[in-house]
Amino acid sequence: MIKKLILVPISLFFECIVGFRNYLYTKKILNITKSNIPIISVGNIEVGGTGKTPFVISICKLLLDRQLNPLVITRGYNRKNKKSVYINKNSYQKFSANEIGDEPVHILAKLNGIDMIVDHNKSRAVLYANQLKNVDFIVLDDGFQSRYINKTIDIVLLNMKRPKKMYQLLPAGILREPIKSLKRSHLQYIIKGKDKLNLGAKKLNSNYTIYKYMNSKKEKISVLEDNCRLLSCCGIGDPLSFHETLKNLNINIAETLVFQNHVHYTKKRLILINEKLINCDGLITTYKDFVKFDKNFINNNLIYVVDINIVIDDKKLIDLIKTHE
Secondary structure (H helix, E strand, O other): OOOHHHHHHHHHHHHHHHHHHHHHHOOOOOOOOOOOOEEEEEEEEEEOOOOOHHHHHHHHHHHHHHHOOEEEOOOOOOOOOOOOEEEEEOHHHOHHHHHHOOHHHOOOOOOOOEEEEEEOOOHHHHHHOOOOHHHHHHHHEEEOOOOEEEOOOOEEEEEEOOOOOHOEEOOOOOOOOHHHHHHOOOOEEEEOOOOOOOOOOOEEEEEEEEEEEEEEEEEEEOOOOOOOEEEEEOOOHHHHHHHHHHHHHHEEEEEEEEEEOOOOOHHHHHHHHHHHHOOOOOEEEEEEHHHOOOOHHHHHEEEEEEEEEEEOHHHHHHHHHHHHH
16 A cells, blocks of 8 residues: 555656656647658557567568568667667678677567667667668558658557556556557557456467577477476566466476576576486477577587567558558
8 A cells, every 4th residue: 555655646647747748748838850761660658578579580581471671770778888889781690699789689589580770869870761662661660659750650569468457657557658548559469468447459469480509409399308397598678477377378487587588698507507407307498588598508408499489460550551652
């Protein structure tokens, strides 16, 4: 009760700040960066764990299948290099998660290279992208709150697995903006859970692929070996969802390690993981985590990677893309 009395007033103050900021952009009092290249924004109104990265990968695949060249703009959270970095699709293997962030490396690895700008200043990145040749669409990662950019298609992803009472503004709840802000978007998709708030958002399905890495070899598998006891390890925005996925896949988890989102797998953390692996047959993790392991760690351990694929089958989105091709 005391916690509620403290947090709710702070949330109301936060709502005033968010509302005033949105008002300034709606009335065009604050400057908005425009682009000659159509921009597809992928964002959320919640704190973490809505599936933005796999959705960005899926939207890029959709564009590539239509013979369109996307360029991804992303901030690159928790990277050590804060400079603006342009990555050509032919040179993506030169960059590490320490340099550009785990999510950019994840996206580049899954798409076997794609044009990308990693920059905390998204307006600067948009202006730079407009100077490049052969860019048909800009895919703006985590762009819903970026009111300072004029977006062509504004998409919001939702995680509806959390308790209903959590859908309040920070810090009382998990929302970065009020639910009513969704009317600003063109499309809303539920990635996890069901529409418990009756928002009318479309539910998108996901499927999973498991890859086995052993002795420097990669293998796509359908089932794990019987009686294989694994260490679950992740550092993502929604670890509970990952654990639920493992449970649904009937994977035998002997031990669990959870790190903070965007974790760097330092030598100290890898030593801790190796200590836990003594009593396990191998490690199971997410693709986002896997791309941050060093080669020696990968080569010396049995690692299973769960890769999520979001199925984009919405005619409304495809029609919007067609309009701006």
